[in-house]
Amino acid sequence: MKYCNLKNALIIASSVFSAANAGGFFPKKTVKYYEKPAQSSAAVSSAVATPLNITQISLDALKRDYPNMEFKIGNVLRNDEAKTAYVHVSQAVNGYEIINSAANINIDIPSRSIISSGIAVWEDVEPFNPADHGLEDLNLDVEDALAKVAEYFNYPYDKDETEFTEKNGIYTIDGVKFTIDKKARAEKKYITISEKYVDSVWELSLEVGQIWYLARVSSTTGGLLNVENIASHAVYNAIPWNKVDITGGRMLFVDPYDKNASPLGWHKTDEKTTSNDTSGNNIIVQENHQGSEIDMVTNRAYGGADLIFDYPLDLNSKKVESYFGAAATNVFVLTNKLHDVYYKFGFNEQFGNFQVNNFGKGGAGNDPVKVLIQDRSGTNNANFATPVDGYSPKMRLYPFTSKSPERDSSFVNQIIIHEYSHGVTQRLTGGPDKTSCLSSDESNALSEGWSDFFAIAMELTKSSKRSDAHNMFEWLYGTYARSKPICSDMTINNLTYSSLTYNANGQLECHEGGEVWVNALNEVLWNFIELRGVSEDVSKGNINSKSEGNVLAIQLVIDAVKIQPCNPSFLEARDALVLAQKQRFNDSKLHCAIWKGFAKRGMGVNAQPPEETGSKIVYTDNFDLPSECK
Numbered sequence: 001m002k003y004c005n006l007k008n009a010l011i012i013a014s015s016v017f018s019a020a021n022a023g024g025f026f027p028k029k030t031v032k033y034y035e036k037p038a039q040s041s042a043a044v045s046s047a048v049a050t051p052l053n054i055t056q057i058s059l060d061a062l063k064r065d066y067p068n069m070e071f072k073i074g075n076v077l078r079n080d081e082a083k084t085a086y087v088h089v090s091q092a093v094n095g096y097e098i099i100n101s102a103a104n105i106n107i108d109i110p111s112r113s114i115i116s117s118g119i120a121v122w123e124d125v126e127p128f129n130p131a132d133h134g135l136e137d138l139n140l141d142v143e144d145a146l147a148k149v150a151e152y153f154n155y156p157y158d159k160d161e162t163e164f165t166e167k168n169g170i171y172t173i174d175g176v177k178f179t180i181d182k183k184a185r186a187e188k189k190y191i192t193i194s195e196k197y198v199d200s201v202w203e204l205s206l207e208v209g210q211i212w213y214l215a216r217v218s219s220t221t222g223g224l225l226n227v228e229n230i231a232s233h234a235v236y237n238a239i240p241w242n243k244v245d246i247t248g249g250r251m252l253f254v255d256p257y258d259k260n261a262s263p264l265g266w267h268k269t270d271e272k273t274t275s276n277d278t279s280g281n282n283i284i285v286q287e288n289h290q291g292s293e294i295d296m297v298t299n300r301a302y303g304g305a306d307l308i309f310d311y312p313l314d315l316n317s318k319k320v321e322s323y324f325g326a327a328a329t330n331v332f333v334l335t336n337k338l339h340d341v342y343y344k345f346g347f348n349e350q351f352g353n354f355q356v357n358n359f360g361k362g363g364a365g366n367d368p369v370k371v372l373i374q375d376r377s378g379t380n381n382a383n384f385a386t387p388v389d390g391y392s393p394k395m396r397l398y399p400f401t402s403k404s405p406e407r408d409s410s411f412v413n414q415i416i417i418h419e420y421s422h423g424v425t426q427r428l429t430g431g432p433d434k435t436s437c438l439s440s441d442e443s444n445a446l447s448e449g450w451s452d453f454f455a456i457a458m459e460l461t462k463s464s465k466r467s468d469a470h471n472m473f474e475w476l477y478g479t480y481a482r483s484k485p486i487c488s489d490m491t492i493n494n495l496t497y498s499s500l501t502y503n504a505n506g507q508l509e510c511h512e513g514g515e516v517w518v519n520a521l522n523e524v525l526w527n528f529i530e531l532r533g534v535s536e537d538v539s540k541g542n543i544n545s546k547s548e549g550n551v552l553a554i555q556l557v558i559d560a561v562k563i564q565p566c567n568p569s570f571l572e573a574r575d576a577l578v579l580a581q582k583q584r585f586n587d588s589k590l591h592c593a594i595w596k597g598f599a600k601r602g603m604g605v606n607a608q609p610p611e612e613t614g615s616k617i618v619y620t621d622n623f624d625l626p627s628e629c630k
């Protein structure tokens with residue numbers, strides 16, 4: 001569903017749309033300084049202005065300028081030495097504060113006159129009514145709202161175990177499993193979601209591990225509208241890492257890094273150095289709007305001191321540049337996540353992964369991946385270049401001008417997984433200090449196949465089926481990125497070993513060759529899934545022989561890439577996978593699942609390397625299984 005009419009309804013996910021980050025989304029402020037009035041001695045001696053009077057003076061002043069507006073008094077403070085009273089006021093709706101509004105009025109105590117004010121309020125806003133937008137009003141109570149937060153952040157929560165008490169509009173919830181003190185505090189407020197609407201929210205104050213934040217959940221739609229860090233932790237508005245592309249919308253993520261893979265998080269390169277933009281130990285994301293061919297420092301998205309990367313996104317904009325912040329944030333989150341996921345599967349410091357600081361764990365440092373997004377040096381494509389360990393690889397993501405309005409590959413996680421994976425297989429084949437071990441015709445094709453395979457295996461869901469047809473990068477290319485969808489159904493995709501052909505230049509086209517390879521791996525993947533089921537998020541859980549099919553497939557392909565020779569052929573890469581399984585699990589079912597997958601696609605146990613017949617190079621299918629699998 002889309003809420004194009006709401007200026008700041010930024011998230012297109014079905015139930016979630018976002019208020020912009022709390023720090024940056026305030027109305028225009030009107031500041032006034034008044035001449036301090038002359039003070040008569042009589043006035044000074046009768047300076048007994050009570051907080052009530054001060055409050056009334058402030059409200060009267062506000063009512064003069066904004067007669068139809070409702071206000072709620074916050075703090076009333078006074079300092080008699082400074083002869084000043086300080087009144088803090090919020091705009092209100094139905095008696096509840098609008099979070100992103102503020103007025104402060106300073107009063108000279110002796111004369112009771114206003115000396116200055118700063119007013120940031122919303123004129124002409126009205127409460128958001130879900131029914132006007134075809135939505136149901138969920139009318140969440142405070143415990144429902146907490147359940148929503150638990151759901152968004154994947155925390156364990158059981159409503160039956162909680163109990164709430166209310167005092168002066170502040171709710172305390174006891175029995176909350178996931179907070180440090182087993183409590184949550186909540187208050188009903190309003191937040192502006194566009195220049196026209198305010199939405200009612202439950203503001204929950206939660207201390208979870210080292211994170212202490214305010215989460216604002218819409219009581220009408222259930223959407224997580226806004227998260228504010230009280231402690232300094234990073235918040236990102238990004239596509240869930242394992243979703244194919246932007247079509248399912250974005251969500252807010254708080255500190256999504258893996259402690260084992262990124263011990264200092266994603267912004268620190270050592271204890272003393274923190275970035276507050278889209279750069280850190282694993283990744284540097286910046287724009288290349290000038291289309292420069294040479295390396296230069298350009299803009300990155302900025303998260304401020306609180307590291308809040310919550311940027312607006314309007315995909316209807318003519319030019320991708322207009323939503324650079326949102327694009328950089330998504331790429332930063334996903335590529336860091338891939339760093340952490342591949343770490344778990346064994347692409348770590350020793351094996352040449354991409355980090356500034358290797359924390360003394362081996363390998364060469366100083367090689368975070370540099371990602372140039374919205375790169376105007378090209379169009380309608382993406383690529384990844386990998387030098388030896390110790391030198392930064394470079395990923396380039398070009399705008400897709402073949403679409404109107406143009407589309408940004410920064411919002412297609414599938415293509416970013418594909419590109420990043422090129423770097424992984426490149427560093428792992430032949431060791432991290434070799435760059436030319438995937439340069440033969442067949443190994444180049446293998447590289448394309450692995451990259452598609454990893455993207456598919458990481459993006460499966462519980463409802464994925466063997467017969468699913470994967471149109472790679474569909475949001476960018478339509479159905480034309482590959483010659484056929486990747487699919488286990490031979491009527492949809494009949495590519496086999498014998499489909500490998502050399503073109504007129506005597507070259508095996510790497511993407512066409514890659515299609516043969518990924519379809520074979522897809523068979524193995526589904527044979528595994530039929531044995532062990534599917535994981536919707538392969539970054540979670542430990543890996544062992546009981547893991548889900550896609551987890552096992554990713555692990556064994558990584559293991560195989562590590563043991564295969566430099567410039568492997570298709571059959572050598574297949575044999576490496578068989579061997580990797582024996583090394584790690586030595587499970588007869590998995591063993592035969594691998595052989596059945598390859599045999600189906602013409603790379604059975606008796607398949608041979610290609611033969612040169614005259615001027616032609618010919619691959620011949622073989623569908624034989626080893627005797628133990630018959």
Ligand SMILES: [Zn+2]
Pocket residue numbers: 418419422447448451
């Ligand atoms: Zn590729």
